[in-house]
Amino acid sequence: MIAPTPADRPNPGVAATPPTSGPPGPAPGSEALPPVPSPRTALRLGLLVCPLCRAVLRSPTGDTNPGRCPRCQSSLHPRKVASLERTWALILTALILYIPANLLPIMTVTRFGRSETSTILNGIQTLITMGLWPLAAIVFFASVVVPLLKLSVLAGLAFAAGRHSTWRPEERARLYRLVESVGHWSMVDVFLVAILAAVVDLGAIAAIEPEAGATYFGAVVVVTLFAAHSFDPRLTWDPLGAEA
């Protein structure tokens, strides 16, 4: 494994050293400090980064059409294609789907012939009345907090990136990492419905049937995952030092 060190100092020994742009970076020896005044990004130096294998790539002919990565065959683009447009479209889609996901029942519970439908919020209420506080907290967090938090954070990140904001990029980067890592946990409720419906199958005595709300909720989770994936975190950093 080769570890990176900030490319503050252009190395004349490497034939492929790209032309530098902007003022010189921090003095040699200050490698621990982030080179903020003139961030040497791959894009500014005319290099592309493979989105999958992370190889740094250079077009020897200055070709405008980057094509594919020679190492892993991923298609190459300087930034994710139409990142903000896709992110906004997916955020809006998820918000629309979120309404039926919460209003429609996710399952019907039948007990001795009596049927009762249950929405996501009902389910949390039931857990609280059963005295299962920690479980209610887990489901509430995974099904209500995570999707809403994720969508609002993504909307904020996309809004800031769209305005080329240079406001608090470290915090915005941290928020993006958070949003990327917690998204999957919302699937808990979908799996819960599936496993409950599979195991409680005793006809009129006791049965649990999945309902349409679960489908909408699953769609919210998937669309939100794609929304997070379509946002390019490098857009947060691109405006920095651009004025120099």
Added chain:
Amino acid sequence: MQIEPAFSACPACDLLFRRRPLPHGMAASCPRCGTTLGVGTDDPVSRPLALALASLILFFVVSLEPLLVLRLGDREVPATLFGAVLTLVDAKMYPLAFLVFWTSLLAPLTTLLGLILCLWPLRQGGTSRLGPGFFRIALALLPWALVGIYFLSVLLALFKLKDLAEIHLGAAMVAFAALVVTMTALRGSLHPEPLWERLELLNDLEHPDGLDNLEHPKRP
């Protein structure tokens, strides 16, 4: 397009770095945005391969044995991973059935098989023309393998049903707990960048014009 082996860049902020060796077990993170860039490892192949093989064996047990068993009088209803998918199919909820099938069965299984097919030849020191393709599939599907979350859901179901019926953990749950551990360890031990370098090296050996890449020594 030509690879610049002397450089690497932060995937989250595009900051360019000059590369230098990272000692085994040390992690590097981006000084600008804090994203973890990689972890140094002396052997990027053996540990993920071992964990993928262990996970695959456990996965067969988990998918064939019941997760939960509901008991009522002398009646027993077992629920398996695949049974949960079939229940959704029976309810004509095809998109949801596919989502559950995809995240609980297809994605984990394909990821594990892809990793094993890619890493096994590397471990043997041989070449594999299909290695990069398998690795690409595995990396693309790994985020969709939601084994740990499914495990949590089964535990939640157990508590949720305690008032409704007599419910027991099935034989699969011990293997399932072990699978969550091995899959988590697998994610932690999988370092794509050195593996891509290894795969690239093997391809270059098939085409001798790439021999100047031998500065990364091949392991026995």
